[in-house]
Amino acid sequence: MLNLANLAVDHGKLRALWDVSLTVRAGEKIGLLGANGAGKSTTLGAIMGLYPPQSGDIVFDGASIAARPPADNVARGIALVPEGRRLFAEMSVQENLEMGAYLRASRASLSQTLDYVFTLFPILREKARQNAGELSGGQQQMVAIGRALMSKPRLLLLDEPFLGVAPLVIYDVMDALRRVADTGVTILLVEQNIHRALDFVDRAYVIENGRSALDGTRESLLGDPEFGTKFLGLE
Numbered sequence: 001m002l003n004l005a006n007l008a009v010d011h012g013k014l015r016a017l018w019d020v021s022l023t024v025r026a027g028e029k030i031g032l033l034g035a036n037g038a039g040k041s042t043t044l045g046a047i048m049g050l051y052p053p054q055s056g057d058i059v060f061d062g063a064s065i066a067a068r069p070p071a072d073n074v075a076r077g078i079a080l081v082p083e084g085r086r087l088f089a090e091m092s093v094q095e096n097l098e099m100g101a102y103l104r105a106s107r108a109s110l111s112q113t114l115d116y117v118f119t120l121f122p123i124l125r126e127k128a129r130q131n132a133g134e135l136s137g138g139q140q141q142m143v144a145i146g147r148a149l150m151s152k153p154r155l156l157l158l159d160e161p162f163l164g165v166a167p168l169v170i171y172d173v174m175d176a177l178r179r180v181a182d183t184g185v186t187i188l189l190v191e192q193n194i195h196r197a198l199d200f201v202d203r204a205y206v207i208e209n210g211r212s213a214l215d216g217t218r219e220s221l222l223g224d225p226e227f228g229t230k231f232l233g234l235e
Helices: 040-048 069-075 091-098 110-120 121-128 139-151 166-182 196-200 218-222 225-231
Strands: 002-012 014-024 029-033 055-060 078-081 155-159 186-190 203-208 211-217
Touching: 002 040, 014 029, 014 040, 014 055, 029 040, 040 055, 040 069, 040 078, 040 155, 040 186, 055 166, 069 078, 091 110, 091 139, 091 203, 110 121, 110 139, 110 166, 110 186, 121 139, 121 225, 139 155, 139 166, 166 186, 196 218, 203 218, 203 225, 211 218
Parallel strands: 014 211, 029 186, 029 203, 078 155, 155 186
Antiparallel strands: 002 014, 002 055, 203 211
């Protein structure tokens, strides 16, 4: 479904990605791991079309989407849940959710998709008329995920979805994401907590200083001495 080949991305005069390659098959749950500043969020942003690559390619469903506008990529079936949620704080929960469907070619099934989101996150149905800025961090993250799902994506990009979420609520969010994946939606997840990420994903890629470093299943990565030394603090 998705292939990144030797991707390089600059932020102004600074190079954020030097050489990132990865492959995601339809229906997989893939993790993107690495230290702060390694380039994980930039990778998701490049896929979404927020950052044009200086070199390399991004191929989605057999077609290059490198430097395509984000709106085009949403229409193709990609959605991003950004770090920090970026909700419209003064708009209601339902209004925030409906914003996620504004590019859909047909809005005939909007109410059906909204009901699906409310089924995943029942608390949002209760708070549908409340301003999003009044919700807890975990509830706001549910809105951000729900907003992305309103475009009915086939590839869901998640950038630190558990940041600022209470531990008890994390389990609810992870359970909802597993149910989303069970419907066939492909997931690419950025997560700082290595063990939490590896408990969720099928495979993971590690980025180090803007370059692809390691990849594998949970078992192969946890059994790799280099991974243990660099990312788990094991000697």
